[in-house]
Amino acid sequence: MVSEFIKKDAFKAFDVLKAGGIAIIPMDVGYTCAGGSGAALKKIFDTKQRQASKRNAMVGDLAIAKELYELSEKGWDVINTIVGDYDLPLGAVGPCRLDHPLLNVLDREAIQASTKDGTLVMLLNAGPFHAEICKLSLEQLHPIFGSSANVSLTGTKFRIEDIEPEIKDIADVIIDHGLRKYHFYKQSSTLLNVETFEVVRRGSNYEIIADICKRRFNIELVV
Numbered sequence: 001m002v003s004e005f006i007k008k009d010a011f012k013a014f015d016v017l018k019a020g021g022i023a024i025i026p027m028d029v030g031y032t033c034a035g036g037s038g039a040a041l042k043k044i045f046d047t048k049q050r051q052a053s054k055r056n057a058m059v060g061d062l063a064i065a066k067e068l069y070e071l072s073e074k075g076w077d078v079i080n081t082i083v084g085d086y087d088l089p090l091g092a093v094g095p096c097r098l099d100h101p102l103l104n105v106l107d108r109e110a111i112q113a114s115t116k117d118g119t120l121v122m123l124l125n126a127g128p129f130h131a132e133i134c135k136l137s138l139e140q141l142h143p144i145f146g147s148s149a150n151v152s153l154t155g156t157k158f159r160i161e162d163i164e165p166e167i168k169d170i171a172d173v174i175i176d177h178g179l180r181k182y183h184f185y186k187q188s189s190t191l192l193n194v195e196t197f198e199v200v201r202r203g204s205n206y207e208i209i210a211d212i213c214k215r216r217f218n219i220e221l222v223v
Contacts, residue, residue, distance in 0.1 A: 002128050009175045010132035018142045021172035024149045024163065028127035028181040029089050029189045029204050030156035033167060034059060034146030038110035041145055045113065047170050050152045056114040057091060059144040060122040061134035068096045068103070068120060071195060074217075078194040081216050083125040088205045089182070091191035093198075096120040102143045114145050121200075123189055129177060148188050158183035192221075199223050 013023040017036035022044060025032050033048070035041040041056055060068070065079065071094050082090045095118050097103075103111060114120065123130070137144050148156045149163050157163045158180040168174060182204040190209050191200035197219045199206075210221040 002132055006128050007132055009177070010129055010136060013173055013175050014133055014136040014140075014142075014144075016173045017144055018140065022170055024160070024168065024171045024174040025133065025146075026127070026129050026175055026177035026180060027089075027123065028130070029123070029185075029187075030158050030180050030182070031149040031160065031163060032059070032123075032146045033149040033171065034144050036105075036142055036144055038107040041106075041110050041113060043170055044146060047166055048147065048150070048152045050147070054147070054152075055116055055121060056110075056145040056147055057121040057123050058114065059126075059130065059134060059137065059146065060124060061131060061138075062124065064102070064134060064138050065092065065122055065124065067138070068100050068122070070095045070097060075194040078192075078197075078213075078217065079124065082192075082209055082212055086208065086212060087125065088208060089126045089189050090124050090209070091121055091189040091201065091203070092124055093119055093121050093191055093193040093200055094195055101141050102138070105141070105143055106145075110145070119193070121191060126189070127181065129175070155186065156188040158186075197221060 016023050020037040022040045023034050033044050150157045151164050160176045185204040187203040190203040190206045202223045213219045
């Protein structure tokens with residue numbers, strides 16, 4: 001059962017995001033700098049000094065994934081096994097419905113910055129705050145995208161006080177839930193294409209995810 005404390009903070013952050021603002025929010029795999037509009041996402045991208053090839057990740061849960069992803073039975077099995085059976089966070093990569101109402105909220109430039117060749121990255125199962133804000137996102141059909149709350153190439157931040165001032169300065173709201181769960185990895189989520197088993201990024205829980213893929217799907221992941 002999720003506490004009122006988390007629910008209130010999720011509402012607070014979502015209201016800012018829906019209004020076009022920027023929020024720094026807590027995920028189990030580190031703090032995320034998130035936006036819900038094209039202008040917000042561009043501001044985050046520019047402030048982080050990200051390379052043009054980098055993509056925003058969507059903040060989503062299994063309900064949102066089922067709305068957006070167009071996966072094979074095996075692709076769904078991969079997601080359900082990693083985030084369901086093993087209760088791990090995952091940055092899932094897979095083909096998506098670009099015409100879905102959740103994505104139509106964003107302008108063309110924001111969609112291009114958040115998808116690649118018809119695929120979308122979605123952070124799944126990243127803690128109770130993540131779960132609550134995902135519910136709001138789907139209920140109100142307003143997407144949340146973002147990336148780790150840090151200047152590019154400086155590493156994921158697991159405490160608010162470690163986030164660079166220029167990143168905190170662009171946030172309209174900062175939700176501080178203290179040290180994040182997977183801080184010992186010093187990495188954000190593992191990004192895995194759930195159709196091709198391509199490892200897009202080795203991150204938190206990678207060794208466990210690789211073991212799951214070997215045991216359950218007879219696939220050796222290669223970084």
